[in-house]
Amino acid sequence: MPCEFAKTALPEVVLIKPQVFRDDRGFFLETFHKNKYAEVGISGNFVQDNHSYSKKNTLRGLHYQLLHPQGKLVYVISGEIFDVAVDIRRGSPSFGKWTGVHLSAENKYQLYIPEGFAHGFLVLSETADVLYKCTEIYTPDDDYGILWSDPAINITWQSSSPILSKKDQEYQTLKNIPETLLPLYKK
Numbered sequence: 001m002p003c004e005f006a007k008t009a010l011p012e013v014v015l016i017k018p019q020v021f022r023d024d025r026g027f028f029l030e031t032f033h034k035n036k037y038a039e040v041g042i043s044g045n046f047v048q049d050n051h052s053y054s055k056k057n058t059l060r061g062l063h064y065q066l067l068h069p070q071g072k073l074v075y076v077i078s079g080e081i082f083d084v085a086v087d088i089r090r091g092s093p094s095f096g097k098w099t100g101v102h103l104s105a106e107n108k109y110q111l112y113i114p115e116g117f118a119h120g121f122l123v124l125s126e127t128a129d130v131l132y133k134c135t136e137i138y139t140p141d142d143d144y145g146i147l148w149s150d151p152a153i154n155i156t157w158q159s160s161s162p163i164l165s166k167k168d169q170e171y172q173t174l175k176n177i178p179e180t181l182l183p184l185y186k187k
């Protein structure tokens, strides 16, 4: 199967199913290709790559940067996660809506989450290694988040009591975040 780019419930969030070349040695795949990804609008300049390792039932999220928004290309090289994007752009027709996909070392899928969306994931396997490329560098002072369990967003996480960082436990729900701390929708 050639590399497939599929729309999700949020049209700007792209699910990528890379072409996997298998032979007696193992497999090969392209994890990013500037020209091919640009054809579907993934044209940001990736400037930072991250790797996080987490135990089962860890939930990281829902995170975003406001003044230095990051587009993120996420994939998993060991284990499985449920990866989620939430549209938090003020004035967006899909404001407050979310989409989620299973990314695993087995399916090798990727999720592209554009700037202006919050991102988070839950680890479903014993452990998971998650890699993601970002279109902006990490800026600690610009680090924001929304409560993972916000009832108005209503993400169907497969856990009711995940392992969370202190920071992630203390985020507010979307409706309690001042408008000025949310990104603006640009057509």
Ligand SMILES: Cc1cn([C@H]2C[C@H](O)[C@@H](COP(=O)(O)OP(=O)(O)O[C@H]3O[C@@H](C)C(=O)[C@@H](O)[C@H]3O)O2)c(=O)[nH]c1=O
Pocket: 050, 052, 060, 061, 063, 064, 072, 119, 120, 121, 138, 165
């Ligand atoms: C995200 C990040 C963190 N750090 C540091 C800050 C802190 O001491 C330590 C752990 O940071 P955090 O607790 O924020 O890590 P984490 O909860 O994994 O944050 C990440 O979550 C996922 C869902 C995302 O979408 C990312 O953009 C990022 O926000 O690593 C960096 O140095 N550079 C970075 O790019």
